[in-house]
Amino acid sequence: MQRSEYIATREDSLLLIVDIQQAMLKAIESWKVVAGKAKQLIRASNALNVPILLTEQYRKGLGETLPDLMQEIDTPQVFHKEHFSACLENEFIPTVQSFNRKKILVVGMETHVCVLQTCLDLIEAGFQVHLVADAVASRVNENRSIAIDIIRQAGAVITSTESSSFSGPCAQTPTTFGGFCRLSNRQDEKRTERSFFHFLLDLFTGHLTQRT
Numbered sequence: 001m002q003r004s005e006y007i008a009t010r011e012d013s014l015l016l017i018v019d020i021q022q023a024m025l026k027a028i029e030s031w032k033v034v035a036g037k038a039k040q041l042i043r044a045s046n047a048l049n050v051p052i053l054l055t056e057q058y059r060k061g062l063g064e065t066l067p068d069l070m071q072e073i074d075t076p077q078v079f080h081k082e083h084f085s086a087c088l089e090n091e092f093i094p095t096v097q098s099f100n101r102k103k104i105l106v107v108g109m110e111t112h113v114c115v116l117q118t119c120l121d122l123i124e125a126g127f128q129v130h131l132v133a134d135a136v137a138s139r140v141n142e143n144r145s146i147a148i149d150i151i152r153q154a155g156a157v158i159t160s161t162e163s164s165s166f167s168g169p170c171a172q173t174p175t176t177f178g179g180f181c182r183l184s185n186r187q188d189e190k191r192t193e194r195s196f197f198h199f200l201l202d203l204f205t206g207h208l209t210q211r212t
Contacts, residue, residue, distance in 0.1 A: 006157050008130045008167050010048040014101040015041055017054045018086070018115050022063035028109055030137045035066055037135035037161045038107045042072045044165040051099045055086045057114060059113045060135045084114045087121030096127070105164055107124025107135035112147035119151045130155040133163055 003009065017038055025031045045052050054065055056078055064141055086092045096104070104127050108115050115136050119129045130170050131151050138144035152158050 005128075008105060008128075008157070008159075008164060010050050010167075012101055013050050013103045013105055013130075013167075014096065014099050015045045015050055015052045015105045016107070016118075017042075017052065017065070017069070018094075018106060018118060019055055019057045019062070019071060019110075020066050020108055021056055021059070022066060024062060025066070025141050028137050029139075031109070034107070034135055034137045035069060036110060037132065037173065039071055039072055040161055041107060041132065041135065041165065042069060045073075045130050046072070051101065052077070053096065053099070055092075055108075055114075055118070056080050056081060057084070057091050057097040071118060083117075085117035085121045086114070087118060093125055096122070102126075103130060105130045105132055105159075107132045110138040110143070111136040111138065111141035112138050115148040116150060117155055122152050129165060131156050132161055133158050134160050159199055175183060 018034060020031075020038060028034075033122055042052060044050070052073055054073075055074060056062070056065060059080055064070070065076075065078065077094060079086060079089070081089045081092070082090060106115060106119055106122075106129055115131075119131060122129050129151065131148065133148055136144065136148070138147065148158060
């Protein structure tokens with residue numbers, strides 16, 4: 001069966017992390033949520049061999065990408081930029097093209113500036129953008145919401161961390177799937193509620209039990 005063109009599988013996807021830099025954290029209240037979602041996607045990408053590309057805006061002033069994210073990537077590939085849209089840098093589009101992936105999963109900040117402009121230009125360049133809506137942030141939430149609407153109207157797929165994470169592993173064997181779920185949920189070990197990942201893991205491995 002041919003899969004929907006709107007599903008980003010591990011064979012045709014690239015994870016793009018836009019400007020999650022240290023100086024930005026002071027201005028964005030929800031940065032911990034975004035960083036946590038980005039980390040989850042990094043771990044999923046590592047498990048599924050999905051390539052990862054990061055951008056940094058004016059590194060001298062805004063600092064480096066959050067170290068907590070960088071340490072999750074064995075060999076981080078960071079693209080330094082001065083324009084809000086990474087696509088306006090001469091080597092960015094060729095860099096993205098070098099991965100030979102047409103579907104770009106985008107996370108980062110700020111949604112209404114660098115994320116918005118980069119997404120729109122990637123679409124114009126012929127890529128299919130999958131904006132991970134729960135993994136982007138702006139200082140003002142209204143600006144974030146408006147930017148997501150603009151990106152949707154431009155033709156992007158609006159998705160979530162869990163939806164995009166499961167696009168690839170759903171086609172895997174239960175053994176591979178189980179390993180992926182455990183890897184993706186290491187950051188949730190101290191949470192009391194059970195995640196959807198854990199539910200599906202139990203379902204696949206035959207350990208689903210009724211809980212009160």
